[in-house]
Structures are given as structure tokens and as C-alpha cells.
Amino acid sequence: MEIRLSGITEESIVDGPGLRLVIFTQGCPHQCHGCHNPDTHDINGGYTTKLEDLFHYIEKSASHNKILRGVTFSGGEPFLQAEPLAHLAKRLKSLGLDIVSYSGFTFEQLAAMAVNHKGVGQLLKQTDILIDGLYRASERDLGLAFRGSRNQRLVDVAATLTVGRVIAWEDSAQRIWA
Numbered sequence: 001m002e003i004r005l006s007g008i009t010e011e012s013i014v015d016g017p018g019l020r021l022v023i024f025t026q027g028c029p030h031q032c033h034g035c036h037n038p039d040t041h042d043i044n045g046g047y048t049t050k051l052e053d054l055f056h057y058i059e060k061s062a063s064h065n066k067i068l069r070g071v072t073f074s075g076g077e078p079f080l081q082a083e084p085l086a087h088l089a090k091r092l093k094s095l096g097l098d099i100v101s102y103s104g105f106t107f108e109q110l111a112a113m114a115v116n117h118k119g120v121g122q123l124l125k126q127t128d129i130l131i132d133g134l135y136r137a138s139e140r141d142l143g144l145a146f147r148g149s150r151n152q153r154l155v156d157v158a159a160t161l162t163v164g165r166v167i168a169w170e171d172s173a174q175r176i177w178a
């Protein structure tokens with residue numbers, strides 16, 4: 001199985017909680033005005049890599065970086081390649097890494113898409129935190145954690161799937177220090 005990527009960042013503290021490795025997927029249909037990653041839009045751009053090779057690359061990186069908390073799927077639109085990312089996420093979680101995924105689709109849209117696209121449901125289930133919604137320049141806010149505009153949400157996916165309505169993710173560490 002192959003996946004099309006735009007790039008990889010080995011260390012980030014702005015794409016989810018803790019230190020994270022970020023996979024930038026290639027291809028995005030959303031065309032948000034003011035998008036910071038326009039090079040990721042072309043579905044034929046970027047480069048392809050074997051999922052197996054990508055997994056071993058991340059596994060090696062994590063073995064050298066003991067404080068790596070997890071992996072973030074950014075883009076582009078990660079859910080365009082939901083099936084390979086779901087497989088990858090499952091294997092990464094077996095290494096003790098957590099999964100954050102961005103999407104220009106909302107949780108509700110993804111849940112509806114999952115009815116006909118098995119991979120979308122599989123990736124949702126493997127995702128710990130979904131950062132959802134389009135980037136809206138009119139709602140830009142530099143003070144937000146991990147996202148660019150106020151309409152975007154940090155969704156606790158496991159809690160949301162259990163309760164049946166969107167539950168916001170809250171950082172327990174921040175709650176302790178609040």
C-alpha cells in the first residue's frame with residue numbers, strides 16, 4: 001500500500017499536544033482562502049512512498065526520540081487517504097504513540113462519509129484528537145492552540161463516538177495548572 005505525501009517534520013510542538021512527528025499528506029479539495037500550505041493541494045503533487053517504509057521511518061525516529069508523544073496527520077486533507085493512514089495509525093499506536101489528525105471536513109461530515117467509505121470510519125476510530133473544519137481567514141486567531149481559526153475544534157474522538165455528540169478535547173495537564 002502506498003501513500004502520497006507532501007513532507008515530514010520530525011519535531012513539532014504546534015500540531016497537537018507534546019512533541020510530535022508530523023506527516024503532511026498531499027492533496028486537498030478545500031481551497032481555503034489564506035491557506036498556509038497551498039503546495040499540498042495538487043492530488044498529483046508531492047511524492048509517493050510505501051506505507052511499510054513510512055512506518056519503519058517513524059519507528060526509527062521514535063526509538064531515537066524518547067519524548068516523542070505522537071504523530072500528527074496534516075495536509076493537505078488527510079482523510080482523502082484515510083485507508084492507508086488508518087493502517088499506519090493502528091501500527092503507530094502499538095508503539096505507544098497517539099494520533100492527531102487535521103481535516104477540513106467537520107466531525108459530522110466525516111461521520112456521514114464513513115457510511116460509504118470504510119477507511120474514513122477506520123481513521124476516525126484510530127484518531128485521538130481530530131482538529132476539524134476549514135481554515136477561515138475571517139475567524140483567524142493567533143491565540144488558539146494547534147489551530148488557525150475559531151471555527152476549528154479540538155475533538156476528543158473516543159469520547160465523541162461513545163457519547164454520540166461532539167466532545168471537546170481538553171488537555172488534562174493544562175487543567176491541573178489552570
Ligand code: SF4
Pocket residue numbers: 028029030031032035036037038040075076077103104134135
Ligand atoms: S483544508 Fe488545510 S490544506 Fe486544505 S485548503 Fe484548507 S487550510 Fe489549506
